[in-house]
Amino acid sequence: MTADLETRPAQAVRERAPANRPRNLADHVSGWGFAAPAVVLIGLFGLVPVVWSAVLSFQHTDLTSPGTFAGGDNYAKLVADPLFWDAARRTLVYVVLFVPVTLALALPIAVMLNQQIRGVVLYRLAVSVPLVTSTVATGIMFSWLANPQFGLVNAALDAVGLPKQGFFADPGQALFSVVAMTVWGWLGFAVIIYLAALQNVPKDLIEASSLDGCGRARSFWHVELPLVAPATGFLLVWLTINGLQLFDAVYVTTKGGPLRATTVLVYHLYNEAFVSFDGGYAAAIGCAVFLVIGAFTLVQLRFNRRTSHYEVR
């Protein structure tokens, strides 16, 4: 989006606007009409809960009986709660591993699947299978694969003479095991996005670069990689948001354990809300997560706007 792009259509609209006002109005009305169901649903299930949990975070409430006003109590508790900060640290470690590893694995796979090779459809299908597998099924499968005593992974390690590992059962390894499992689960999604972006790269650009003497590696580095930057930006934001909200994968494998080793922020929230029934405090944690996600997303979007100059028109 260059400066040149931003000004020209704006002028065009200004010229045409007076002549077409009635039709524009009708268009607006029908446009909103088409969007209304989505707007209402998103408002109802997206916006209302956000506002409601913000209200709850200033109350003492068990979520079922009417709460009482708590002022800033819940936020004071949050700042002083060592479990909250432990959970925040684990969430950060998780995101810092999960997002880059997913991206770093997805791009080469997408590049490989973008080749004209026999049976490529089959490989593409194989990569996207984890995407449609439910987290519960994934969790049960990984629990058995990574079972310390009877799992296939340890059997393989043992066969090549490496020591057996504890994986989900070892407080020192559980979080990394969750990273590995969720990377597996999200890889298909990231590959599909990258594959679509790679297929949008105009062939003539690659041809031109090879005429100019670029080898395959250099044309990937200087032509394709910059052109898929918007996809990278999207994935970065999307995976970060999902990483910060990690819950289900933990719930079905470790239940936050062992010894809280996988109690990430949203799992801590769940514990407070639905095990201890401290709804106000849980809402405060939720608002903190919301603010962190908002801040991350803003920073990343701004950063992406600065780096993604090469949008293809």
Next chain:
Amino acid sequence: MAHGRGLSRRTVLTMGAALVMTAACGTGSSSDGKVRVWHGYTDKEASALTKLADRWNTTHPNQQVELVFNGGNDNALQKTLASFASGNPPEAAYQYGSSITGLTGRQQTQDLTDVLRGDSAFNWDDLFQAGREASTVDGKVYGVPALVDNLSLVYNEKLFDEVGIAHPTPTWTWDEFRAAAQKLTADGRFGWAYVNDGTEDTVWRFLALLWQAGGDLLSADGKKSAFASPAGLQAMQLLKDMAVTDKSVYLDAGDQQYLNLFNSGRIGMLWTGPWDLGSINEDVSYGVQFLPGKVSHATIAGPDTFVVFGENGRKNAVPFLKWLLSAEIHLEFAMETGHLPIRQSEVDLAGYAEFEAKYPGTKVFVDNLAQNVTKARPNIPQYPKISQVLGTAVQSVLLGQAEPQAALDQARGEVDQELAGS
């Protein structure tokens, strides 16, 4: 893209959208006279319960019971509370015994003391004590027992014979239990299994150990913790000796694996309840015995409860639940499901011999219930927090991350703080 076509099509679409919105908003329901009972039963239990409800419905046109599967009992409390928040709770819902204090403070929950204890035909005192206690908080009755069970020792007879050790006896000691577990342990095989997810599933097994050593969870007045005692230390030490020193315990990170491993001969002994017997493969010959003992052979009951909500529930759900718990009807249910009898008089019925013949393992569970269930978890609002703290303590010992005394001291501090804070 909307150019060229007339407004009529837009109007139609807009109206369609409006219809969708109205439909999405208008899902209130009224439930007069209808008795909705939420449960988490599947398989045999679900079909047995459905059969009984159908029979009830043919003779009670004004108290029609509708069974609603809640998706599984593990989160029944959370789902019930969500139904309170939405203003549309069921008339009765199946709950774990440890959940009841989460419901007693709510206006929807009905105090049934007069209709249950005051009804001589229902004969409240005939119900097993563990079930009565689990449904009672501060002397008031909030539900009817739905299930009474307890932990007993289930062992693989073939493995014991292979290793050449005597089968467990009712007077087995901790030392004998530990030695047997050690002997059963071999490459790819464990003597015992322990659910190590830090939830109540981890904690109640520890409570049984604590009681066996003569200890208790809280002081008599319930105001302070009492588990950081010599008895508590012995219980923790046994866990450490077996899990860390002997490595004879399979630590299950959830509750999904130990039974499969028992079925495939990789675990020698379980501490479990009758609910698992139906899932043990037919080619596995198993025996059931009392838990081993230190001072006593105490076990813990895990009674579950149907809690009743709202005026409609009080009026119309209670008669159905009373009928469900009458001796003949419950024995019929037990025959199909393998559930233990829920009242004393059930054992004296003519059909009971047939029940024992059909489920050979259950006799020990019934005897265990009568002889060794002497204490119950405290029904106090702080229990969920206490359970979390103890779960972490037990887990840290099992994983070799904390010494027994240190784990107990830490947990004592947190529990005392929790009890003092209310």
